Amino acid sequence: MIAILTRDIRLAVRAGGGFGLGLAFFLIVVVLVPFAVGPEVRLLSTIAPGILWIGALLACLLSLDRIFALDREDGSLDLLATSPVPLEGVVAMKALAHWITTGLPLVVAAPVLGVLMSLPVEGFRWLVISLAVGTPALSTIGAFGAALTVGIKRGGLLLSLLVLPLYVPTLIFGAEVARAGATGLDVETPLVLLGAVTCVTVALLPFASAAVLRMNLR
């Protein structure tokens, strides 16, 4: 299983792997917002948590279709399915690799972009925490969507349509944590709920994804 993780990270980092693509996209989206809404600091700091979360969501979406589609094209997925590693483990490791190459850089870069969005200083910590707790759910749900659309040519758009509605709970609670943190309110309730969403998806979705993959491989 560790072999799958290291292979996927290596593939992402090497040429054409798309590592950093999500991060660059996140950067550009967030930089564009102040241009669009104007430089008024109070307005920017109000919308900052929401914009940062939307940016993270879209950046995450960008590399989702690569999770299984590439392996399907070159035949690796068939071979992985017949290997001793359970397909559930393959899915979990691939989702983890996706999080390490996409979600983790977003978490690290978020404070820098918070400055651009005039996010209040108290909010930085909670923004990072909310992203760190929430992005694993984005990768796991995304892997499920990728498994659903794996057999479809150019399934990327369909994947976005399927996955974005499933991101809603994570977005609501994640942005709420960041917003409450920035305004000095109590963050405990949304943070607990955000963690719960992540725990449930990480625990259940690999099984659903593996079942879907088995059907798609037929």
Next chain:
Amino acid sequence: MTLKVLDLGVSRGGVPVLEGVNFAVDPGEAIVLTGPNGVGKTTLLRTLAGLQPAYGGKIVVPDPEAMTYAAHADGIKAVLSVAENLMFWAKIHGTDGIDGALEAFNLRDLADRPAGSLSAGQKRRLGLARLSVTGRPIWLLDEPTVSLDKASVTLFGDVMRAHLAQGGSAVIASHIDMGLEVRVIDLTPYRARAKVSRDYDEAFL
């Protein structure tokens, strides 16, 4: 480890293509499946590999993990080197050492090349080398000699012979003679017949 196929029916896209297939493969034995294009060779192999459910009959094998499947696509990552590609499959199957496989398929000189820069035949050799590192006794091969030159076919024949001598077995879909002692099964007679519906009412139409 004997693989037995009892009255097996396979379907592709919900349409039955083969039915009533019976054969057994004993250790040290290789079977070649022949038949015209579209008869269901690949579908049969994928069913044996467990990638799709059988539509009828049974596949009896002591350990489903004993089989390994090699398809048309080799499962090679272009940006990884030849050695890295093989090493990955060795780790997945919990075996150690890719040296034997590199040697057997004459890939040692190519070990550090990115797999994307290999020719079609070299890629195929890498794909077949994966079989050796899985350490599994029953090989299911779909057209293994496609794009191989004569020397490589001989090389593969040698590997097959060594594999069979060690008590391994193989089911091969192929039209090319690899210079092996094999039993040939023609799949044409097992073609699924079109079903005639019992309660078909001609007058109704």
